[in-house]
Amino acid sequence: MRKIVVAVAGSSGSIYAKVLFDRLVQIKSQWAAVGVVMSKNARLNWQLELGNESFRDYAFDVYEKDNFAAPFASGSAKYDTMVVCPCSMGTLGRIAAGISDDLLTRAADVVLKERRRLILVPRETPFSLIHLRNMVTITEAGGIICPAIPSFYSGPSSMEALAATVVDRLLDLAGFELETYRWGE
Numbered sequence: 746m747r748k749i750v751v752a753v754a755g756s757s758g759s760i761y762a763k764v765l766f767d768r769l770v771q772i773k774s775q776w777a778a779v780g781v782v783m784s785k786n787a788r789l790n791w792q793l794e795l796g797n798e799s800f801r802d803y804a805f806d807v808y809e810k811d812n813f814a815a816p817f818a819s820g821s822a823k824y825d826t827m828v829v830c831p832c833s834m835g836t837l838g839r840i841a842a843g844i845s846d847d848l849l850t851r852a853a854d855v856v857l858k859e860r861r862r863l864i865l866v867p868r869e870t871p872f873s874l875i876h877l878r879n880m881v882t883i884t885e886a887g888g889i890i891c892p893a894i895p896s897f898y899s900g901p902s903s904m905e906a907l908a909a910t911v912v913d914r915l916l917d918l919a920g921f922e923l924e925t926y927r928w929g930e
Contacts, residue, residue: 746775746776746777746778747775747776747777747825747826747920747921748776748777748778748779748780748817748822748823748824748825748826749769749776749778749779749780749824749825749826749827749828749919750779750780750781750782750817750824750826750827750828750852750856751765751766751769751779751780751781751782751805751827751828751830752781752782752783752827752828752829752830752832752836752849752852752853753781753782753783753784753787753791753800753829753830753831754784754786754787754829754831754832754833754835754836754849755784755785755786755787755789755790755833755835755836756786756790756831756832756833756834756836756867756868756869757790757794757831757868758790758794758830758831758866758868758893759787759790759791759793759794759795759831760794760795760904760905760908761830761831761866761868761893761908761911761912762787762791762800762830762831763791763795763799763800763905763908764905764908764909764912765828765830765912765915765916766800766803766805767905768909768912768913768916768923769805770803770804771923772916772921772922772923775921775922776921778806778816778824779805779806780805780806780807780808780815780816780817780824781803781805781806781807781808782807782808782809782810782815782848782849782852783800783807783810784810784836784849785810786833788800808848809848810847810848810849811847811848812848813848813851815848815852817852817855818848818851818852818855819855820855820858820859824852824855824856824861825861825862826856826861826862826863826864826919826920827852827853827856827861827862827863827864828864828865828866828915828919829849829853829863829864829865829866830864830866830893830912830915831866831867831868831893832865832866832867832868833867833868833869834867834869834876834879836849836850837865837867837876837879837880837883838875838876838879840853840854840857840863840865840879840883840888841878841879841880841882841883841886842879853888857886857887857888860887862889862918862919862920863883863887863888863889864888864889864891864915864918864919865880865883865888865889865890865891866891866892866893866911866915867880867890867892867893868892868893889918891911891914891915891918893911894911895907895908895910895911896910896911896914897910898926898928899926909925910926913925913926
């Protein structure tokens with residue numbers, strides 16, 4: 746059974762985090778633990794963009810950003826995957842520089858040092874040269890950059906369906922099995 750860390754950083758794109766939470770509930774048989782860490786800005790953006798605090802309604806293990814006693818702050822807890830969705834460029838930059846100043850960046854550092862799967866979902870646009878270089882650094886360190894760039898060939902009919910085109914892709918990258926639109930099928 747898989748153990749996954751889901752971090753929600755402070756950039757716009759709360760719909761992606763919500764759809765990710767919903768999908769994880771749908772595939773509950775494939776994981777043993779989901780640890781969640783959300784920044785203060787992530788909570789504010791969720792309220793602003795989605796008009797609610799439904800992030801509180803999920804039965805995941807939630808940890809505050811200053812809680813270094815969380816199990817995934819150490820490699821010995823064997824969390825195999827971490828997703829940062831959405832990932833702000835500030836968070837991406839701190840991860841790329843190896844700055845472990847809170848639980849989110851510490852967990853990312855642990856996942857990279859243990860050679861496990863780190864998937865970052867940046868939502869900002871356009872990318873500056875600094876952003877691109879940070880993405881290269883993370884990729885060279887073994888992380889995966891999966892920008893929040895939705896696809897349209899499945900004909901998504903709602904905001905959630907559009908966000909799911911990104912979320913389903915990142916869950917594929919994380920190694921989960923799910924029923925979703927597949928090109929050519």
